[in-house]
Amino acid sequence: MTTPLEKMFAQAKTENRAALIAYLPAGFPSPQGCKDAIAVLAEAGVDAVEIGYPYSDPVMDGPTIQSAADISLQAGTGAKEVFSTLKFAHDAGLPAVVMTYWNPIERYGVDGFADELAKNGGSGVITPDLTIEESAPWESAAASAGVNRIYVVAPSTTDARLALVTAQCSGFVYAASLMGVTGTRTDLSSSGHDLVARIRKVTDLPVAVGLGVSTRAQAQSVAGYADGVIVGSAFIKVLLEAESESAGLEALSILAKELVAGVREGR
Amino acid sequence: MNSVEAIGHFGPFGGRFVPEALIGALEQLDAAHQEAMTDPQFQGELAQLHLTYTGRPSIITEAKRFSEYAGGARILLKREDLNHTGSHKINNVLGQALLTKKMGKKRIIAETGAGQHGVASATAAALFGLECVVYMGEEDTRRQALNVARMKLLGAEVIPVSTGSKTLKDAINEAMRDWVTNVDTTHYLLGTVAGPHPFPTMVRDFQKIIGEEARAQVLELVGRLPDAVLACVGGGSNAIGIFHAFIPDLSVDLIGFEAGGEGIETGRHAATITGGSIGVLHGTRSYVLQDENGQTIESHSISAGLDYPGVGPEHAYLHDIGRAQYRAINDDQAMNAFALLTKTEGIIPAIESAHALAGAIEVGKERGPEAILLVNLSGRGDKDVETAANYFKIDL
Numbered sequence: 213m214t215t216p217l218e219k220m221f222a223q224a225k226t227e228n229r230a231a232l233i234a235y236l237p238a239g240f241p242s243p244q245g246c247k248d249a250i251a252v253l254a255e256a257g258v259d260a261v262e263i264g265y266p267y268s269d270p271v272m273d274g275p276t277i278q279s280a281a282d283i284s285l286q287a288g289t290g291a292k293e294v295f296s297t298l299k300f301a302h303d304a305g306l307p308a309v310v311m312t313y314w315n316p317i318e319r320y321g322v323d324g325f326a327d328e329l330a331k332n333g334g335s336g337v338i339t340p341d342l343t344i345e346e347s348a349p350w351e352s353a354a355a356s357a358g359v360n361r362i363y364v365v366a367p368s369t370t371d372a373r374l375a376l377v378t379a380q381c382s383g384f385v386y387a388a389s390l391m392g393v394t395g396t397r398t399d400l401s402s403s404g405h406d407l408v409a410r411i412r413k414v415t416d417l418p419v420a421v422g423l424g425v426s427t428r429a430q431a432q433s434v435a436g437y438a439d440g441v442i443v444g445s446a447f448i449k450v451l452l453e454a455e456s457e458s459a460g461l462e463a464l465s466i467l468a469k470e471l472v473a474g475v476r477e478g479r
Numbered sequence: 480m481n482s483v484e485a486i487g488h489f490g491p492f493g494g495r496f497v498p499e500a501l502i503g504a505l506e507q508l509d510a511a512h513q514e515a516m517t518d519p520q521f522q523g524e525l526a527q528l529h530l531t532y533t534g535r536p537s538i539i540t541e542a543k544r545f546s547e548y549a550g551g552a553r554i555l556l557k558r559e560d561l562n563h564t565g566s567h568k569i570n571n572v573l574g575q576a577l578l579t580k581k582m583g584k585k586r587i588i589a590e591t592g593a594g595q596h597g598v599a600s601a602t603a604a605a606l607f608g609l610e611c612v613v614y615m616g617e618e619d620t621r622r623q624a625l626n627v628a629r630m631k632l633l634g635a636e637v638i639p640v641s642t643g644s645k646t647l648k649d650a651i652n653e654a655m656r657d658w659v660t661n662v663d664t665t666h667y668l669l670g671t672v673a674g675p676h677p678f679p680t681m682v683r684d685f686q687k688i689i690g691e692e693a694r695a696q697v698l699e700l701v702g703r704l705p706d707a708v709l710a711c712v713g714g715g716s717n718a719i720g721i722f723h724a725f726i727p728d729l730s731v732d733l734i735g736f737e738a739g740g741e742g743i744e745t746g747r748h749a750a751t752i753t754g755g756s757i758g759v760l761h762g763t764r765s766y767v768l769q770d771e772n773g774q775t776i777e778s779h780s781i782s783a784g785l786d787y788p789g790v791g792p793e794h795a796y797l798h799d800i801g802r803a804q805y806r807a808i809n810d811d812q813a814m815n816a817f818a819l820l821t822k823t824e825g826i827i828p829a830i831e832s833a834h835a836l837a838g839a840i841e842v843g844k845e846r847g848p849e850a851i852l853l854v855n856l857s858g859r860g861d862k863d864v865e866t867a868a869n870y871f872k873i874d875l
Binding site for chain 1: 484485486494495496497498499500501502503504642643648649651652655656659660661662663758759760761762764767769771772773774775
């Protein structure tokens with residue numbers, strides 16, 4: 213079975229370009245505002261979205277995503293909202309995955325989560341704090357629901373472990389380009405480039421790079437060596453800083469188009 | 480099928496739920512810990528430190544007047560409050576500081592609730608010449624201002640954490656963020672038996688000296704094992720420390736006392752095993768206070784050191800297999816026991832430890848004068864004088 217996400221990466225490959233993947237927490241800036249934002253991203257030419265399941269203890273996130281998660285949680289976002297946002301993205305023609313800390317899935321029920329995800333058109337789940345040592349229940353659930361399992365690897369991941377982790381991945385491999393939490397960076401070090409090169413030695417899966425990308429020039433540079441460029445905090449920032457939701461959507465559209473252009477200039 | 484083996488489990492609990500970025504550091508720590516446990520030189524250095532710096536072995540005090548309020552049961556206090564820095568926290572901190580040196584790292588970070596672990600960490604950093612950053616919830620920096628000053632005097636940087644509930648759980652979040660960013664140079668000196676493997680096992684190994692000493696001391700003093708061993712449980716390091724040596728002694732009941740806050744029925748408590756459910760928090764699977772979506776629920780306790788919505792995975796396991804039992808003690812019961820020990824024995828306990836003392840009153844009344852109860856007096860109450868003065872409406 214091929215997921216919409218896998219089809220999208222295959223298509224981008226035939227076009228010899230990288231894909232742009234946007235991250236937004238469900239329920240942010242508001243339940244409807246999130247769906248409006250997804251429509252804006254689709255219209256701007258973004259290739260896929262990651263729907264964040266906001267969590268109370270986001271230890272891998274910097275201040276921007278923490279703020280967005282707080283706003284979303286205050287509005288009462290839970291699994292229902294995550295799935296309805298996923299369905300909205302899917303219906304808008306965007307391959308969509310969920311990105312979540314592990315506990316909300318475990319609480320929901322691992323098999324039920326995978327089934328509900330598939331039912332709502334989701335392609336897979338990015339699980340940044342699920343280690344492969346603890347992943348057996350998720351692997352069988354995801355396999356029977358036919359959805360992708362996307363793990364995050366880091367510059368500190370050894371070659372031997374890269375082979376183990378990527379062997380459990382499907383859809384794509386998420387390469388965290390630097391050591392640290394989410395958030396925009398003015399300087400992107402060379403660690404992303406080196407990491408992608410090491411991943412390529414152990415897997416043929418597409419590799420998408422996240423952490424720190426916020427400008428057209430950065431998107432262009434990463435698109436030169438990766439199959440996907442993931443942008444989260446930069447999109448959230450324009451929504452957070454806007455005076456109104458409609459102003460935020462306008463700013464989001466401008467930034468998304470810039471980044472879409474940047475990604476296409478990469479090769 | 481998965482080709483890798485799960486590690487660091489206590490039955491279904493424990494494990495490692497962390498970003499890949501931390502795996503290398505956890506594996507390095509695991510290896511250093513395992514090597515240290517069998518390395519006579521490491522063990523010798525640690526024993527020497529405990530002898531000449533911590534003040535070990537800590538003594539046993541029989542609380543004879545307090546006993547009258549506890550059904551006449553014999554109450555033996557393990558005096559971890561007399562350790563240097565005022566609590567059991569120093570046992571773990573010195574062990575991990577030695578490991579930090581062994582791993583060649585120069586910077587430690589720590590979280591703290593009541594400030595006891597932060598003070599112990601800052602102390603070890605001063606002793607070993609390490610850079611030290613302590614994360615502390617903003618709410619706790621107010622409750623424990625004296626300990627903040629102590630840490631600063633010791634040369635540590637104290638960073639108040641203003642996210643979430645502004646308490647221990649959020650201090651751990653912020654310490655984890657620091658660690659992910661600076662893992663090459665930094666050791667995260669976690670203060671309790673929670674977190675990803677190897678922390679629950681390693682911290683227990685550094686705290687189990689409490690029970691090893693106490694078991695021998697009680698045998699020497701009364702010629703038999705105690706009927707029950709009692710300790711307060713937040714994350715659970717002092718409790719595991721005193722329980723561990725007694726786990727094979729099936730005649731000895733192990734009883735942990737969680738913070739019942741304003742009462743379990745009010746929802747404002749920190750009694751994770753008594754009032755929580757199974758989940759994953761801060762890298763480990765255990766009991767957690769959480770809502771139906773898996774979001775952590777804020778805990779409440781008059782004691783900053785017990786104010787944590789998680790608990791060590793080994794406690795979850797001991798509970799599930801029935802080897803230990805866990806009960807809740809609310810704020811008022813704890814403060815009553817705090818006042819009682821102070822007035823009957825001239826010992827001001829930490830409010831954390833007062834939960835175990837309230838437990839001793841309860842269990843003593845159940846079992847009567849024939850019973851011998853060993854209670855871990857895990858810390859002293861100097862830091863809590865202001866909280867207690869407010870509670871008892873004493874003018875300052």
